[in-house]
Amino acid sequence: MFCELPDLLTADEVAQLKAIATSLSFVDGRVTNPDSKVKNNLQGLPGDPQHDRASQILLGGLKRSAVFIAYAFPKMVAPPALSLYRPGMNYGAHADAAFLPIGARPIRADLSCTVFLNDPADYDGGELSVRLGARAVDFKLSPGSAILYPSTTIHEVKPVTRGERLCGITFIESDIVDQAGRELLFTLNDVLATEGEKLSWEARTRLSHVATSLHRQWGDAG
Numbered sequence: 279m280f281c282e283l284p285d286l287l288t289a290d291e292v293a294q295l296k297a298i299a300t301s302l303s304f305v306d307g308r309v310t311n312p313d314s315k316v317k318n319n320l321q322g323l324p325g326d327p328q329h330d331r332a333s334q335i336l337l338g339g340l341k342r343s344a345v346f347i348a349y350a351f352p353k354m355v356a357p358p359a360l361s362l363y364r365p366g367m368n369y370g371a372h373a374d375a376a377f378l379p380i381g382a383r384p385i386r387a388d389l390s391c392t393v394f395l396n397d398p399a400d401y402d403g404g405e406l407s408v409r410l411g412a413r414a415v416d417f418k419l420s421p422g423s424a425i426l427y428p429s430t431t432i433h434e435v436k437p438v439t440r441g442e443r444l445c446g447i448t449f450i451e452s453d454i455v456d457q458a459g460r461e462l463l464f465t466l467n468d469v470l471a472t473e474g475e476k477l478s479w480e481a482r483t484r485l486s487h488v489a490t491s492l493h494r495q496w497g498d499a500g
């Protein structure tokens with residue numbers, strides 16, 4: 279359901295992103311969601327060279343993360359954006375759009391990702407809160423750490439009441455649209471990678487066969 283990516287970015291990359299943010303001209307977050315009644319934040323503008331540099335740093339962190347690749351089965355990753363919440367800002371409960379009109383063909387949002395950039399001690403509120411039935415799970419991670427959560431959830435960013443919440447956000451289209459199948463396959467591959475050496479060659483080969491066959495059946499890498 280959730281995949282934390284601790285220290286996805288280095289301290290140096292976090293510092294670079296924070297430095298970019300200090301000179302960036304942030305715009306009303308509704309620029310990318312004009313119809314939203316609940317989005318109350320600021321974000322960088324795609325096409326702004328400084329913002330594009332920030333986007334590349336965030337994307338670089340994801341691309342080199344073996345856990346991200348193994349968990350998300352990424353087919354397409356939307357260009358990450360910087361977003362900023364000042365006191366009084368929030369992003370009320372919403373569901374992410376199914377398809378994002380980016381590039382030559384829309385990206386289907388299967389997974390959403392938040393990379394936290396500010397120290398949690400430096401701001402109050404600003405938790406990413408993801409509904410699980412009648413309960414919610416809140417995330418407020420250390421600088422450079424990220425959370426992947428299903429885009430299919432209802433979620434919100436709670437109001438910031440002190441300090442600033444700077445983060446990077448993006449959306450991922452997975453090879454595997456079905457969340458349950460994707461997570462099962464991640465587990466199978468993970469156990470094979472970590473414990474497979476203990477199995478006989480034949481047993482390991484048969485389990486690999488199950489994993490690759492399920493990926494082939496469930497995946498839509500085309």
Ligand SMILES: O=C(O)CCC(=O)C(=O)O
Binds near residue numbers: 392406433434447
């Ligand atoms: O900033 C976050 O943690 C999540 C933002 C969000 O929900 C969105 O951009 O759709």
Ligand SMILES: [Fe+2]
Binds near residue numbers: 372373374390
């Ligand atoms: Fe969202």
